[in-house]
Amino acid sequence: MTTAGQVRSLWRYRELLRNLVVRDIKVRYKRSVLGFAWMLLNPLISMIVFSIIFREVFGMEQDYPLYVISALLFFNLFSLGSSQGLNSIVASSGLIRKVAVPKSIFPLASVLANLVNFGLSLIPLAAVMIFTGAKLTPALLVVPVGILSISLFTYGISLALATANVFYRDVRWFYDSALLILFYVTPVIYPAKVVPEQFRFLLALNPLTTMLEVFRAPIYEGVLPAPAALGASLLYGLGATIVGWMVFHRYEDRFINFI
Amino acid sequence: MAAPSIPSTSAAPGTPSAAAQEAAASGVAIRIDDLSVRLSLQKEVVLSLRETAIRWIQRRPVEVEEFWPVRNVSFDVQRGEAFGIVGRNGAGKSTVLKVIAGVLSPTLGTVDVRGRIAPLLELGAGFDSEMTGRENIYLYGSLLGFPRQKLDERFSHIVEFAELEHFIDVPLKNYSSGMASRLGFAVATDVDPDILIVDEALTVGDARFQLKCMERIELFRQRGVTILFVSHNPDQVRRLCSRALWLDxxxxRLLGGVDEVVDGYTAVEYELPRRRTAWTKPDLPSFVEESGSAGKQSAVSVAYRSPNENRQTPPVHGEYDFIDFTLVDARSMEFCREAFGGRGLSVSNNIAVAERVRAAGGDAVTADLSVIDFPDDSFSFVSLMDSIHLLPGLEAISHVLASSARWARDFIFVRMPSYEDEEYLRALGLKHYWHDWSWYPTHPRVDQISSILQSLGLEQYHVSHRSPALSSDAASILPLAAPPDQGVYDAEIHGPKLSIEFPRPIYGQIDVFIALRRFETAQWHDIITKGTQS
Structure with missing residues (x-):
C-alpha cells in the first residue's frame, strides 16, 4: 500500500481512534476515587518534591517550580506516550489477529491519550504560572508548536519501538532504562547552564533538549524561542514520524507471526 | 527472521487491480485466484536480543518451520450468493477467511474483495472487559468501521436483539460468555454489510439464540447479502448455501453445488472415524458381575488441541466415572451427577457449554465427537443427552454409539426428543415444535436406533417413551403451518390449531439405556428408575 493509502485508511478509522483514546483514558482512572483529578495532582506533587529539593538544598531561583513543572509535563508526555506506544501492538495482539484495521492506529491512540492527559495538566501549569507571577506574553502563542513537535516525535519513536518490541520483547525493559537516562541528560530538573561548558554539546545533541526549550521558553521566560530551535524542533518531530512510519510499515505484515 | 518476499497482492478491500475491476463488472463479490499462504513458525516464537546475538556469533540461524496452511486455492463468490466452506479442523478454512478479512496477506496469488465485510470471526474479539456494554458497542462498531452516527441510530435495536436491555451499563467483565457473544453478533450484523463472513463462532450462545442468529443470517441471504459460511454442521451449510467448497x-478437494460437496465431505469424514473405531468389544460376559464397577475410576488425560486456534482448550487430567457428550446445554452434566452419581467429564464442541461447565467447577473439554478418543473401558457410563439427533446422520450416530460403547464399561444413556410420530402428526396437520428445527438435522426413530444397536451387537437395551401428549392441546404440539425454528405453542405466533384427541399417547421424549455388561435385574431396574426420574 502506498503511504497515501496508509494515511487514508488511518483516516477511515478515525472513529475507532477516538474510541481507543477514550478507552485508554477511562480505563486508566477507573476505580480511583479522585479519577481525573490525578492528572492534575501528579505533576503538582512532583513539582513540590523537586522544588523542595532544588530550592532549599541547592538554592535554585524562586521561580524554579514553574521551570520544573513545565518540563515535567513535557517529559511525561514523551515518556508515557512512547512507552505505552511501544507496548500497544503487543497489547492489542488479540485484535490484530482477528480484525483488519490499520495497525499504526494503536501507537497513535497511546500518544493521543497522553496528549489529552497533557492538555488537562495545562490547567495546573497555568495555575502555577499565575501563582509565581510569570510574565504572560504573546510568545505563549508559539507553545502549540512545541507540543506539536514533541507529539510527532513521540509518535515516530513509538512506531519504531513498537515494531522492535514485536520481534524482541526485551525492548520494553531496555527502554525503561533508556528513559531514565534521557530524563537526566535533558535539562528537565536542572538548568542547562549548570552543565560544564565542555559537556554542553551533549545536551544539544539530544533532540528533547531543543524541543523542551521551544516549549518552555515562552512559558518560563516569556520570550520567543530562537527561530533555529523552532525549525529544528519541527524537523525532529516530522523526521521521527517519517522514519518511524517507514520502519513500522516495512515490518507490519510480519507482526502476525510474532504476536 | 527469514524475510519472506511477498509479491504484490491486493488483499485490502478497495485496492484497485485489473482482476478487481473485472470482478466488479461480472458481479463477483469475492475472487480468490491461486491463493497460497505461508506461515513461518519459529521454533522459539519470540527471541530475546541476547539470544539473537549469541546465535549470530555462533553462526547458528534461527530455525524457522515453514508451513503452508493454504495452497493454490481458487474460487469466486458471486454477489448475493451464500457460499459454504467445509473441511475438518486445520483444513485451512480459517486461514482463507482471515485472508479475505484482510488480517493475513496472501503469500502467493490474489484476493479481491468488493464491498464492506462484516467479519464474525471470533465474536467479541474487540471487546474491553473494563468497559460497559454500551461503550463496547461503540468500540466494537468502530473496529468494524461503522460510523458513529449509524451506531447511534441503531443502538436500541442492537441492544434489543442481544437481549441485554438490563445489562447495557454493566462492565463487560460481569457478562457471561454467552452475553458477550450475543452482543458481538448483534453489533456485527446490525449495520448492513455487503459481505457477511460467518465462522464457526456461531456455535456459541444457547440453542435459542443460535436459532435467532440463523434466522438473521437467512434474512441477510434473502436481502441479497453475500454470505461466506463456515460450519462444522454439514446440514446447516446445505440449508443455507447454494454452492460450497471442500478444503482438505x-x-x-471439491468445488461445486452444495449437495455434491457436502455429500462428498460427509461420506469421507464420517467413514473415516468409523474405520478407526471398528467395533472390538468382545461378547458380553456370561456371568453376573455382582459388584458392578462402582468406585472404580480410570485416570484419563485429555490434551485435545485442535489445529484451529479458536478452539484450543486447556488440557484436562483426572479420574472420571462418566463422560457427558452434549452439544447445546450444560445442564445434562448436573443431571447425570444427580441421577447416577460420580464425577463427570463434559465433552462438547460448543465452547459456551464447556465454559459453563468449568464455571460450575466441573471439567470440560472442547472437542469434536468424531475426533476425540479414549482408551477402552475408561468410564462407567457415557451420557448422550440431547446430542445424537444433532449429528449429521445415522452413520454419525452409529459411530458415536460404537465409540461410547467402547469407552464405557456399564451402560450408555441416551435422551432426545421423540420423532416417532412425526408422520402421523403431519397427516393431522400438526408437528412437535422441534420437528422443523434446522439445528436438528437427523430425526432418528427408535427402529433406526434399534438396528444400529443390533449391528453393533448391543442387544440389551431399554427404551422409555416419555412426556405423553393425549391431545393436540399439549404445548409442545404446533400447527404444521407454524414457521420453523419456533418454541412451544403460542397462539399469537403460531395461529390457531385443531383440537384433536389422540387415540393413543404421542410421546415427546425417549430415553434409551444400553447395557454394556450383564446386570442383575434389580440393578438394571435401578439405573432406569434413576435415569427416568426428572
Missing part, C-alpha cells in the same frame, strides 16, 4: 489439508 489446505487444498481444494
Amino acid at each position: 489439508n489446505g487444498v481444494v
Whole structure:
C-alpha cells in the first residue's frame, strides 16, 4: 500500500481512534476515587518534591517550580506516550489477529491519550504560572508548536519501538532504562547552564533538549524561542514520524507471526 | 527472521487491480485466484536480543518451520450468493477467511474483495472487559468501521436483539460468555454489510439464540447479502448455501453445488472415524458381575488441541466415572451427577457449554465427537443427552454409539426428543415444535436406533417413551403451518390449531439405556428408575 493509502485508511478509522483514546483514558482512572483529578495532582506533587529539593538544598531561583513543572509535563508526555506506544501492538495482539484495521492506529491512540492527559495538566501549569507571577506574553502563542513537535516525535519513536518490541520483547525493559537516562541528560530538573561548558554539546545533541526549550521558553521566560530551535524542533518531530512510519510499515505484515 | 518476499497482492478491500475491476463488472463479490499462504513458525516464537546475538556469533540461524496452511486455492463468490466452506479442523478454512478479512496477506496469488465485510470471526474479539456494554458497542462498531452516527441510530435495536436491555451499563467483565457473544453478533450484523463472513463462532450462545442468529443470517441471504459460511454442521451449510467448497489439508478437494460437496465431505469424514473405531468389544460376559464397577475410576488425560486456534482448550487430567457428550446445554452434566452419581467429564464442541461447565467447577473439554478418543473401558457410563439427533446422520450416530460403547464399561444413556410420530402428526396437520428445527438435522426413530444397536451387537437395551401428549392441546404440539425454528405453542405466533384427541399417547421424549455388561435385574431396574426420574 502506498503511504497515501496508509494515511487514508488511518483516516477511515478515525472513529475507532477516538474510541481507543477514550478507552485508554477511562480505563486508566477507573476505580480511583479522585479519577481525573490525578492528572492534575501528579505533576503538582512532583513539582513540590523537586522544588523542595532544588530550592532549599541547592538554592535554585524562586521561580524554579514553574521551570520544573513545565518540563515535567513535557517529559511525561514523551515518556508515557512512547512507552505505552511501544507496548500497544503487543497489547492489542488479540485484535490484530482477528480484525483488519490499520495497525499504526494503536501507537497513535497511546500518544493521543497522553496528549489529552497533557492538555488537562495545562490547567495546573497555568495555575502555577499565575501563582509565581510569570510574565504572560504573546510568545505563549508559539507553545502549540512545541507540543506539536514533541507529539510527532513521540509518535515516530513509538512506531519504531513498537515494531522492535514485536520481534524482541526485551525492548520494553531496555527502554525503561533508556528513559531514565534521557530524563537526566535533558535539562528537565536542572538548568542547562549548570552543565560544564565542555559537556554542553551533549545536551544539544539530544533532540528533547531543543524541543523542551521551544516549549518552555515562552512559558518560563516569556520570550520567543530562537527561530533555529523552532525549525529544528519541527524537523525532529516530522523526521521521527517519517522514519518511524517507514520502519513500522516495512515490518507490519510480519507482526502476525510474532504476536 | 527469514524475510519472506511477498509479491504484490491486493488483499485490502478497495485496492484497485485489473482482476478487481473485472470482478466488479461480472458481479463477483469475492475472487480468490491461486491463493497460497505461508506461515513461518519459529521454533522459539519470540527471541530475546541476547539470544539473537549469541546465535549470530555462533553462526547458528534461527530455525524457522515453514508451513503452508493454504495452497493454490481458487474460487469466486458471486454477489448475493451464500457460499459454504467445509473441511475438518486445520483444513485451512480459517486461514482463507482471515485472508479475505484482510488480517493475513496472501503469500502467493490474489484476493479481491468488493464491498464492506462484516467479519464474525471470533465474536467479541474487540471487546474491553473494563468497559460497559454500551461503550463496547461503540468500540466494537468502530473496529468494524461503522460510523458513529449509524451506531447511534441503531443502538436500541442492537441492544434489543442481544437481549441485554438490563445489562447495557454493566462492565463487560460481569457478562457471561454467552452475553458477550450475543452482543458481538448483534453489533456485527446490525449495520448492513455487503459481505457477511460467518465462522464457526456461531456455535456459541444457547440453542435459542443460535436459532435467532440463523434466522438473521437467512434474512441477510434473502436481502441479497453475500454470505461466506463456515460450519462444522454439514446440514446447516446445505440449508443455507447454494454452492460450497471442500478444503482438505489446505487444498481444494471439491468445488461445486452444495449437495455434491457436502455429500462428498460427509461420506469421507464420517467413514473415516468409523474405520478407526471398528467395533472390538468382545461378547458380553456370561456371568453376573455382582459388584458392578462402582468406585472404580480410570485416570484419563485429555490434551485435545485442535489445529484451529479458536478452539484450543486447556488440557484436562483426572479420574472420571462418566463422560457427558452434549452439544447445546450444560445442564445434562448436573443431571447425570444427580441421577447416577460420580464425577463427570463434559465433552462438547460448543465452547459456551464447556465454559459453563468449568464455571460450575466441573471439567470440560472442547472437542469434536468424531475426533476425540479414549482408551477402552475408561468410564462407567457415557451420557448422550440431547446430542445424537444433532449429528449429521445415522452413520454419525452409529459411530458415536460404537465409540461410547467402547469407552464405557456399564451402560450408555441416551435422551432426545421423540420423532416417532412425526408422520402421523403431519397427516393431522400438526408437528412437535422441534420437528422443523434446522439445528436438528437427523430425526432418528427408535427402529433406526434399534438396528444400529443390533449391528453393533448391543442387544440389551431399554427404551422409555416419555412426556405423553393425549391431545393436540399439549404445548409442545404446533400447527404444521407454524414457521420453523419456533418454541412451544403460542397462539399469537403460531395461529390457531385443531383440537384433536389422540387415540393413543404421542410421546415427546425417549430415553434409551444400553447395557454394556450383564446386570442383575434389580440393578438394571435401578439405573432406569434413576435415569427416568426428572
